[in-house]
Amino acid sequence: MTPATLQTSPVTGAASATWDAIIIGAGMSGLYQQIRLRELGMKVRVFEAGTGVGGTWYWNRYPGCRFDSESYSYGFSFDKELLQEWSWSEHFAPQPETERYLNLVADKYDLRRDIQFSARVKAARWDEVDRLWTVTLDSGSRHRSRFLITAIGALSAPTMPDFPGMDAFEGEAYHTGLWPKTPVDFTGKRVAVIGTGASGVQTIQEVAKAAAQLTVFQRTPNWCAPLHNGRIPPEEMAAIRARYDEIFRRCDETFSCFLHTPDPRNTFDVSAEEREAFLEKLYSERGFGIWVGNFKDILTNRAANEEISRFVADKIRQRVKDPKVAELLIPKNHGFGTRRVPLETRYYECYNQPNVALVDTRATPIERITPTGIRTSDAEYGFDIIVYATGFDALRGAFDRIDFTGRDGVALKEKWQGGATSLVGMLQDGFPNMFMLLGPHTALGNIPRSIEFNVDWVTRLLRHLQENSLTYAEARPDAVARWMDHVMEVAQGLLSMEVDSWMTGVNRNVAGRQTRVVARYTGSAPTYRAWANGIADRGYAELVLA
Ligand code: N01
Numbered sequence: 001m002t003p004a005t006l007q008t009s010p011v012t013g014a015a016s017a018t019w020d021a022i023i024i025g026a027g028m029s030g031l032y033q034q035i036r037l038r039e040l041g042m043k044v045r046v047f048e049a050g051t052g053v054g055g056t057w058y059w060n061r062y063p064g065c066r067f068d069s070e071s072y073s074y075g076f077s078f079d080k081e082l083l084q085e086w087s088w089s090e091h092f093a094p095q096p097e098t099e100r101y102l103n104l105v106a107d108k109y110d111l112r113r114d115i116q117f118s119a120r121v122k123a124a125r126w127d128e129v130d131r132l133w134t135v136t137l138d139s140g141s142r143h144r145s146r147f148l149i150t151a152i153g154a155l156s157a158p159t160m161p162d163f164p165g166m167d168a169f170e171g172e173a174y175h176t177g178l179w180p181k182t183p184v185d186f187t188g189k190r191v192a193v194i195g196t197g198a199s200g201v202q203t204i205q206e207v208a209k210a211a212a213q214l215t216v217f218q219r220t221p222n223w224c225a226p227l228h229n230g231r232i233p234p235e236e237m238a239a240i241r242a243r244y245d246e247i248f249r250r251c252d253e254t255f256s257c258f259l260h261t262p263d264p265r266n267t268f269d270v271s272a273e274e275r276e277a278f279l280e281k282l283y284s285e286r287g288f289g290i291w292v293g294n295f296k297d298i299l300t301n302r303a304a305n306e307e308i309s310r311f312v313a314d315k316i317r318q319r320v321k322d323p324k325v326a327e328l329l330i331p332k333n334h335g336f337g338t339r340r341v342p343l344e345t346r347y348y349e350c351y352n353q354p355n356v357a358l359v360d361t362r363a364t365p366i367e368r369i370t371p372t373g374i375r376t377s378d379a380e381y382g383f384d385i386i387v388y389a390t391g392f393d394a395l396r397g398a399f400d401r402i403d404f405t406g407r408d409g410v411a412l413k414e415k416w417q418g419g420a421t422s423l424v425g426m427l428q429d430g431f432p433n434m435f436m437l438l439g440p441h442t443a444l445g446n447i448p449r450s451i452e453f454n455v456d457w458v459t460r461l462l463r464h465l466q467e468n469s470l471t472y473a474e475a476r477p478d479a480v481a482r483w484m485d486h487v488m489e490v491a492q493g494l495l496s497m498e499v500d501s502w503m504t505g506v507n508r509n510v511a512g513r514q515t516r517v518v519a520r521y522t523g524s525a526p527t528y529r530a531w532a533n534g535i536a537d538r539g540y541a542e543l544v545l546a
Contacts, residue, residue: 019045021462022135022145024121024402026111027055029437029451030151031102032076035109036459040466045143046111047135049120053106055153057098061179062199062387063186064206065095068227068343069446070287072240073259075101077248078452082108087237091286092229092343123403124148126432131472133433146471147433149458150399154438154447155502157397159509161194161390165369175388176203186210189384192374194366196222198342200389207387208350215381217374219361221329223312223336227343228286248449255524256445260293267295267304279311291341298337300493305335312336319348328360339501393510394502395440395519396420406431407474416440419517423475423483423542424532426454432474432544435461441487441521443528450525457532464540472546479535479542486531490523497522 021037023030026048037044050058067074071088082105089097106112123136133148158177160166166173174184176199191211193204196218208214232240240247247259254261267275275295282290290312297304313330320326329348350356364376373383393400396416404412407430415421415430422428425442426435435458436442443450465473491497497516500506505519521528535542 019145021147025151046115047119062176064202152398195389201342257449262296334499427475
């Protein structure tokens with residue numbers, strides 16, 4: 001599809017411009033999709049709510065924010081020149097570095113000229129007569145395109161609790177996922193952090209270094225494990241550069257695109273001594289190995305899961321001096337790895353510091369935010385700063401915040417009332433020419449690897465349309481049903497399905513997200529890719545093309 005071949009027809013109250021494709025979002029997926037669509041000769045417009053590129057790495061500027069994936073497994077793999085030019089300073093790079101990296105990509109490919117910043121998309125409506133999407137921004141301006149690509153992320157819709165009195169707090173208050181660009185100074189301040197997920201854990205470790213007093217409000221402890229970050233000296237970076245092909249090949253082969261992959265043995269295949277030694281080794285190694293490189297049955301076999309949970313609980317007991325605090329930090333309602341494991345750097349040791357206190361909000365719930373701090377059922381605390389590390393309306397939240405209307409005037413929210421559906425997470429019947437780069441039920445894991453695959457898949461489909469003079473693609477309902485059967489099937493037997501978390505679609509701060517659902521694809525990334533590639537290889541028989 002070139003601009004010249006794009007059919008436009010005048011519409012009443014015509015929109016300001018017509019594009020071959022509109023991309024919503026200038027994070028990693030939006031940027032890479034923009035590059036690929038330009039290669040197809042498409043006229044592309046990107047709308048981005050922020051004032052800069054980077055998505056997750058633009059919005060999440062909280063102190064201590066960094067990768068949990070090894071840096072060199074996270075960057076884009078498509079540009080070999082860039083791989084040779086760029087140096088990661090740490091095994092798990094901090095947010096400012098990743099933001100710089102994504103800005104470099106935007107500069108290198110001159111992407112900003114087609115990105116409209118401070119442009120939040122409010123609605124997108126399929127126009128059946130013209131076969132075009134009309135996208136409406138918050139400002140009221142309207143834009144039309146043949147194709148609509150959502151690059152809006154899986155964890156990008158921050159959610160706040162609704163404690164009474166929040167608006168009346170007289171100090172500073174921040175959500176980790178909407179962090180200001182100007183640095184927040186914690187030195188000598190009384191600080192509250194509410195929430196102990198991956199964002200909360202990273203924030204706590206950092207704030208504990210500067211605050212006069214840090215009080216952590218924990219509702220559910222998570223099983224955290226050491227990150228073992230470290231600097232990458234130039235000679236090691238040179239060695240990594242020489243291994244990039246091998247690194248990305250490995251990511252392609254593993255279950256969730258990390259460098260780690262499950263050990264082929266089951267937990268009880270080995271002697272107790274051998275098991276302990278293996279777990280010790282994992283606990284002393286970098287990254288997610290202890291979660292996704294562990295015995296292959298820890299997330300499906302209850303006894304195996306109890307064994308790894310016992311091991312990590314003992315570590316917490318060894319690291320936290322006050323046994324009562326240690327017990328509060330050990331999860332009791334879910335096993336290790338059944339929720340996302342936050343990786344940490346001296347997180348547990350923070351609780352040995354005299355300036356750090358832990359409040360269990362299950363025992364003493366937060367009753368209200370007062371003008372000067374927080375009141376729980378048994379105490380009143382004074383704070384200068386409150387940090388809400390309260391997470392996101394994950395997976396479908398970013399979709400629900402835009403009014404998507406598809407064929408026959410059906411709203412996406414209505415379509416997803418009984419639960420989100422999709423074909424390989426990227427297409428939805430009733431929503432022609434709309435492609436979701438990180439839609440529900442796409443493979444997640446080490447996300448840039450999934451992004452590159454999904455963008456390439458969408459690009460291949462668009463090239464197919466272009467080469468065959470087609471302008472319309474929509475998933476067939478029976479293909480969606482078959483994919484959803486597969487999604488449901490692979491989730492069977494996973495211990496994580498018995499636990500509330502964003503991974504099972506639960507967010508107590510959002511209406512309609514109180515019960516567990518199969519919210520994400522839990523099969524392996526290679527299986528996911530085989531399924532998606534099969535659709536393309538069979539000539540898109542699962543799609544209506546016209
Ligand atoms: O969000 P979360 P997150 N009262 O939903 C608590 C990715 N990520 O932003 O568990 C009291 O995990 C809530 O308590 P509970 C990563 O995939 C990656 O931390 O609901 N507490 C929980 O403790 C991650 O999993 C990286 O009982 C309240 C916390 O807030 C995902 O993003 C870094 C509350 C929310 O935790 C989300 O992580 C950061 C209330 N009313 C994030 N409401 C890296 O790669 C909520 N909570 C490193």
